[in-house]
Amino acid sequence: MRQAGCALLIFIAAAEPNSESMVQIMKFQLPDLPFAMDALEPHMSAETLKLHHGKHHKAYVDKLNKAIEGTPYAKMPLEEIIRGSFKKDPGVFNNAGQHWNHSFFWQCLKTDGGAPRGELGRRISKDFGDLAGFRKEFSKAAEGLFGSGWTWLVLDGDKLKITTTPNGETPMLNKQHALLTLDVWEHAYYVDYRNERPKFITAFLDSLINWDFVAQRLQEESQEVESGGKRRAG
Numbered sequence: 261m262r263q264a265g266c267a268l269l270i271f272i273a274a275a276e277p278n279s280e281s282m283v284q285i286m287k288f289q290l291p292d293l294p295f296a297m298d299a300l301e302p303h304m305s306a307e308t309l310k311l312h313h314g315k316h317h318k319a320y321v322d323k324l325n326k327a328i329e330g331t332p333y334a335k336m337p338l339e340e341i342i343r344g345s346f347k348k349d350p351g352v353f354n355n356a357g358q359h360w361n362h363s364f365f366w367q368c369l370k371t372d373g374g375a376p377r378g379e380l381g382r383r384i385s386k387d388f389g390d391l392a393g394f395r396k397e398f399s400k401a402a403e404g405l406f407g408s409g410w411t412w413l414v415l416d417g418d419k420l421k422i423t424t425t426p427n428g429e430t431p432m433l434n435k436q437h438a439l440l441t442l443d444v445w446e447h448a449y450y451v452d453y454r455n456e457r458p459k460f461i462t463a464f465l466d467s468l469i470n471w472d473f474v475a476q477r478l479q480e481e482s483q484e485v486e487s488g489g490k491r492r493a494g
């Protein structure tokens with residue numbers, strides 16, 4: 261099976277052999293959502309998810325497969341494609357980045373997803389003062405992002421930071437480790453919130469974060485940092 265470098269994102273690249281080649285070339289596939297289509301209502305509607313996952317994310321996957329066909333990228337894991345095509349092949353990069361970002365985003369979502377506890381709670385207090393400090397900084401970044409892009413909680417060295425990326429860019433390009441993201445492209449919220457991005461951001465912070473996933477990422481990415489990047493290839 262063709263895999264992305266991140267263990268949590270193995271599902272990003274499910275296997276589909278290309279019978280026309282002696283070399284087994286895999287195509288990327290749209291991952292299933294890790295929840296029912298209506299599981300996030302009323303904060304994120306089934307209509308939004310049908311469009312966002314079934315149309316927008318699917319289009320990125322389809323365009324990525326078309327863009328890499330017959331190129332050296334066709335044999336690379338997703339994260340290697342992202343790093344290799346950045347500022348070189350925008351048609352490949354934009355769709356590869358958006359495939360990674362959306363696959364990660366779906367895992368960040370859950371209704372009644374708890375609260376940051378344990379090590380994650382301690383690190384949020386250490387780097388943002390408290391949970392309110394985290395929320396304030398995250399909201400400010402998400403509201404202030406001009407145009408289309410993503411807001412992230414990342415592990416940067418031994419610090420938690422809030423950052424944003426434009427369009428399909430990802431924190432890995434800055435050697436940062438993604439822990440949580442919010443898609444603030446208009447297609448993520450227009451059906452449910454029209455042009456009111458702040459309401460979408462508040463709903464996300466109040467009701468849609470899968471904190472267990474964030475805690476798991478912090479644990480795994482901290483180990484990755486401590487190992488100097490040796491635990492994971494790609």
Ligand code: FE2
Binds near residue numbers: 312362443447448
């Ligand atoms: Fe999106």
